[in-house]
Amino acid sequence: MRRDAGIADFLAARILMVKDQLERRGIRDPRVLDAIREIPREVFVRPEDCGRAYDDEALPIEFGQTISQPYIVALTCQSLAIQPDDCVLEIGTGSGYQSAILSKLARRVVSIERVPELADSARSRLRDVGAANVDVVLSDGTLGLPAEGPFDAIAVAAAAPEMPSPLIHLLAAAGRIVIPVGRRDVQELLLCRRNPDGNLGRQKLCDCRFVPLIGRHGFSEDMPDAADNAPCN
Ligand code: SAH
Numbered sequence: 001m002r003r004d005a006g007i008a009d010f011l012a013a014r015i016l017m018v019k020d021q022l023e024r025r026g027i028r029d030p031r032v033l034d035a036i037r038e039i040p041r042e043v044f045v046r047p048e049d050c051g052r053a054y055d056d057e058a059l060p061i062e063f064g065q066t067i068s069q070p071y072i073v074a075l076t077c078q079s080l081a082i083q084p085d086d087c088v089l090e091i092g093t094g095s096g097y098q099s100a101i102l103s104k105l106a107r108r109v110v111s112i113e114r115v116p117e118l119a120d121s122a123r124s125r126l127r128d129v130g131a132a133n134v135d136v137v138l139s140d141g142t143l144g145l146p147a148e149g150p151f152d153a154i155a156v157a158a159a160a161p162e163m164p165s166p167l168i169h170l171l172a173a174a175g176r177i178v179i180p181v182g183r184r185d186v187q188e189l190l191l192c193r194r195n196p197d198g199n200l201g202r203q204k205l206c207d208c209r210f211v212p213l214i215g216r217h218g219f220s221e222d223m224p225d226a227a228d229n230a231p232c233n
Helices: 005-023 030-038 047-052 071-078 098-106 118-128 167-168
Strands: 087-091 110-113 134-138 150-157 172-180 185-195 200-207
Touching: 005 030, 005 071, 005 087, 030 071, 030 098, 071 098, 071 172, 071 185, 071 200, 087 098, 098 118, 098 134, 110 118, 118 134, 167 172
Parallel strands: 087 110, 087 150, 110 134, 150 172
Antiparallel strands: 172 185, 185 200
16 A cells, blocks of 8 residues: 555555455454454554555564554454453553554453553554543553453453463453463464353464563563564464
């Protein structure tokens, strides 16, 4: 797409993206598809990447992080089966794109980001798109946010070596969590659900590559990144 594209071009690209990248791959939840049709992804990418806003890939944002691939955002949201009255916790605000989609699906969204500059710019973009029910909190998301729980759904947008135990404790009865778990360079996207007996059922959604979750129950900051340039989800 041209870098000087206008609102109508972006809208057309977004509608095509929903059809070609999402519906074709089995995303069927009409609320998720509508939310993605409504949120302008070009607002959340770097200005120089506007022309690639609707490409089928994650894109770089500041501080070596990424805005997730649209399909992965859609799969995460659909798998979480978010209801209009739900409270959702997101770990890894990044650009704020997924937070904006979640804001259309849930009553309230709390999103945790560890990089102050990313939290600030996400807050201002979320204001720009009118996502008034999202609170962006600066913290280590692997610790959860005990004062705020329980949550009906938790979306983790960075890769963890294993499920951070504080997050499990924040799940409401029948709560769901989607989280990439595995090595620093490659992971499995898991959907886990709190069963009536209190145990956590888990289901693999797909293989994936996310940037690392850095924190007390995540990867350590000083470990070198899996220094290849393969794109992350
Ligand atoms: N869904 C986001 C993708 C964010 S990339 C989007 O659509 O833009 C993952 C984000 O997780 C990065 O911004 C990174 O800084 C953040 N992150 C990594 N470890 C974290 C932690 N322990 N707590 C909160 N955020 C974390």
